[in-house]
Amino acid sequence: MGTSRLVERGDDLARLERLVEAAAGGDGRTLTILGPAGIGKSRLLDELRGLAAERGFEVLSARGGELESGFAHGVVRQLLERRVALADPERRGALLAGAAGLARPALGLPAGEEDAGVDATFAAVHGLYWLVANLATDGPLLIAVDDVQWADAASLRFLLYLAGRLDGLPVLICMTERTSEGLDATSLTARLRGEADERVEPRALSPEGSATLLAERLGTEIQEPFAAACREATGGNPFLLAELAAALRSDGIEPTAENSGQVGVLGPESVAHSLLLRIGRRAPECMRAVEAAAVLGPDTEPEVIAALSGLDMPRAMSALNELTAIRVLAPERPVRFEHPILRAAILSDLSADRRIELHRAAASELSRRGAESGALAIHLLATDPRGDERVVAALREAARGALREGAVDEAVGYLRRALAEPPEAGSLADVQFEFGAAEWLRGERVEEAMSALRAAVEASASAELRAERVRVLARALFNSGAVADAFELLDAEVDALEREPIEREALTRLKAEHGSIGMLHPPTATRAVARLRAETPTDDRERSPADLLMLCNLAASMWQEGTASEVSALARRALAGGRLLASEGCDSFPVHQAVWILAYADDLEPADETLELAVEDARRRGSVFGFAMASGLRALVAWRRGQVRVAEAEARAGIDAGPVSPFVRPAIYGYLAFALLERGALDEAEEAIELSGCGPGLPPLIHFNPVFFARGELRFAQGRMTEALEDFAELGRRDAMLGMRNPGIPWRCGAASAHSRLGEGEAALALAREHLELAERWGTASARGEARRALGLARGEAGLADLEAAIELLRGSPARLELARGLNDLGAALRRSGSRREAREPLRESVDIARDLGATLLAERAHEELRLAGAKPRRLMFSGLESLTASERRVADAAAAGHTNREIAEALFVTPKTVENHLGRVYSKLGITSRAELAPALTSD
Secondary structure (H helix, E strand, O other): OOOOOOOOOHHHHHHHHHHHHHHHOOEOEEEEEEEOOOOOHHHHHHHHHHHHHHOOOEEEEEEOOOOOOOOOOHHHHHHHHHHHHHOOHHHHHHHOOHHHHHHOHHHOOOOOHHHOOOOHHHHHHHHHHHHHHHHHHHOOEEEEEEOHHHOOHHHHHHHHHHHOOOEOOOEEEEEEEEOOOOOOOOOHHHHHHHHOOEEEOOOOOOHHHHHHHHHHHHOOOOOHHHHHHHHHHHOOOHHHHHHHHHHHHHHOOOOOHHHHHHOOOOOHHHHHHHHHHHHHOOOOHHHHHHHHHHHHOOOEOHHHHHHHHOOOHHHHHHHHHHHHHOOOEOOOOOEOEOOHHHHHHHHHHOOHHHHHHHHHHHHHHHHHOOOOHHHHHHHHOOOOOOOOHHHHHHHHHHHHHHHHOOOHHHHHHHHHHHHHOOOOHHHHHHHHHHHHHHHHHHOOOHHHHHHHHHHHHHOOOOHHHHHHHHHHHHHHHHHOOOHHHHHHHHHHHHHHHHOOOOOHHHHHHHHHHHHHHHHHOHHHHHHHHHHHHHHOOOOOOOOOHHHHHHHHHHHHHHHOOOOHHHHHHHHHHHHHHHHHHHHHOOOOHHHHHHHHHHHHOOOHHHHHHHHHHHHHHHHHHOOHHHHHHHHHHHHHHHHHHOOHHHHHHHHHHHHHOOOOOOOOHHHHHHHHHHHHHHOOOHHHHHHHHHHHOOOOOOOOOHHHHHHHHHHHHHHHHOOOHHHHHHHHHHHHHHHHHHOOOOOOOOHHHHHHHHHHHOOOHHHHHHHHHHHHHHHHHHOOHHHHHHHHHHHHHHHHHHHHHHHHHHHHHHHOOOOHHHHHHHHHHHHHHHHHOOOHHHHHHHHHHHHHHHHHHOOHHHHHHHHHHHHHOOOOOOOOOOOHHHHOOHHHHHHHHHHHOOOOHHHHHHHHOOOHHHHHHHHHHHHHHHOOOOHHHHHHHHHOO
16 A cells, blocks of 8 residues: 655665666666565565656566465466567567467467477476567566565566576566565575575664654644654554554544554554454445455456355445445456455455355356366365365366476476365376376475375276376386386386287387386396397387387397497487487487487487487477487587587586486586596586586496596596596496496596506506407497507507507597597607607697697697607697687587577577677687678688
């Protein structure tokens, strides 16, 4: 309930003006206004709206509601739904173009097929961010959210995501937050509060300020003792002072010194009492209308209030007008209260039975009017369980809608309430499954999720349904770390379902899941492989998606002991030219498993093609998980080629896109550490290893193994040979558990080099020979060349012929970094043997290749060897193209290809400002001033 002017808020207003000016200049900011109820937070927010509008801002407003916090994306809808709906078709298309299209489900708009399913929570916030960015192209924006402590979780996640990405956007976010009940240090609201650039905490009014407010409200001079008594009674709280003034006027008490004793202490209970007295003096319809308005919530149309209160429209409108006259309701329509405290006072006066009755009636009325399921759900959540299947059905529909929008917290709440109804026997298992799957997706009460999923599995009505539910339960167990339990569950279920009538595709999918999980985990790999090889046909018939998944698994099982050509052929057939990816999506582990195989088989073109499709799918769907997996494998493919800069850029792209899944984290940070090590950035590589989680607690999953090799290589570079050998030995143990007879990760080569440094020549030779034997059977030129190089180094002076053979092999492989290493080793060996002149050519070539690849450490080492060999090379300077960081080069290449900053930012899951900053540094390093000069500069020698 505002006054005509603000009292004692000059300093606060000055801060608001500064924030508006900063945001108008493209310096996005987040502001939180904190304080107890009634202190004037909403009034300051109103003033900010006015300041922003005067400065040319578009103002988007929303308010959280105590009863509406369960409505998925409720605050988002208030902010953006109407703005998008009112745009003309052309502008609406532009607003929802690109990644912003992912926001459609959150706004209640139909989503395209490409938007469904994957990583819906991230997709929603990412799409909403780009929608805001698109809106900001028209001019600066103010996003104003009152009572953010009551905002729904989905909207809070969006605000948190946006607040961290305001750099370069002309956007000011302002939120008010009530502090009367203390501040939760762990909630989403707390995290959002921590993101705020500024915090304003309006103070209680002084005695003079209190007198000014009372004089304005009562229209007469206030005597000082009376003002002091009022200030004492209210603590200087502006809202309570205004309520006190209304009560004094209603009771006819003059503000004189003699009447000071009639001013009592005013708190929430007395506000409620005073409010109810004021309403009680009006027509009887007023109480029925105000109760209906309080239950229905803000922004309700008068027609709905009339229906719920049982009044015809003339009587309802008369009641609403009277409530507006006594300043209970705001004057605008749809209907809302002047202040949330007033709504809370009405609700607190309702008996529990009366409130439940009104909420049930509200849900029924809204359903009759065709309201969406989320609007019904917030009322059904406030009713008592009665075993009503219609309530269960409505809550399930609301949960499905919330999941489509990425609002998993709200979906869990709806389904929990549906289970409490409870459902009838025929639908109980369905609700248990939906609840378990949603709770697992949320990841907060994992045991409760598992219990619900198990119950749903046991009560499945058909073999096909049981198979699908078992797959979900197995994935939940696997992702929670219970890998052996997941495998044993699948093992038993496959056996059981084979004895029942079941559709072939459903059973084959279950077998594919069994094989995929089993092979990842050494203790279960033998049984998984045996079943796979017995049950996977390898003929050339047309294959279903489930068959293709089985082929992926078979290729992975053959990778352990087959040849490169065998497993590569199987992986290609499994990927089926993109058909498997189209069926399973970018977050399918078997798809990426097949790419892994192709990478180590040196079959890099189909790997590139599949990963390009996977990245495009991830961008389209907004799947940060799929993007991170594809980026990690792109880093591996780049590493197999020796492209240090590209490997770093790909790994960083996957990491920077969003929260890195524990399933992806060890591998992607391991690939980043490889690249950093080759650049000579040992401290950064150490940090990457720490972030990977590498250590004794890392589960023995095959795709986690590269991080141990990265740490071993780092320890070798640091001169910590014993520790390096420990990591290489750990890889040996993991290979042994899998029965691995594949050169794959070349830990034996690393261990051989460490033994040589320690003077343990026999051990080095034994490991190098063992690796060579595996490489010869595997058959790729890169593996054979790598093994020959390791053997040549282990043989010392007698190893020149092996080094020469290694170089010849590596010239026919994609492994250019390994070639550069071999050339450096050969040159150094020739120099040490006295053949200084012969040493220079391989060393020069090593320097050139290493510089081209971004392998700074190797380039410097080869350069020093070249100097020792008697050459006089130019000083090794890294400038121009070579000075670009991995991320700068990636952005520069995209810009040179004709992509806009916005397109590059959407593709990399970063902000346009990040792209702009990268390009600014690129221009400076390359000595250019425009985008048109990029392509020639990037291709210059």
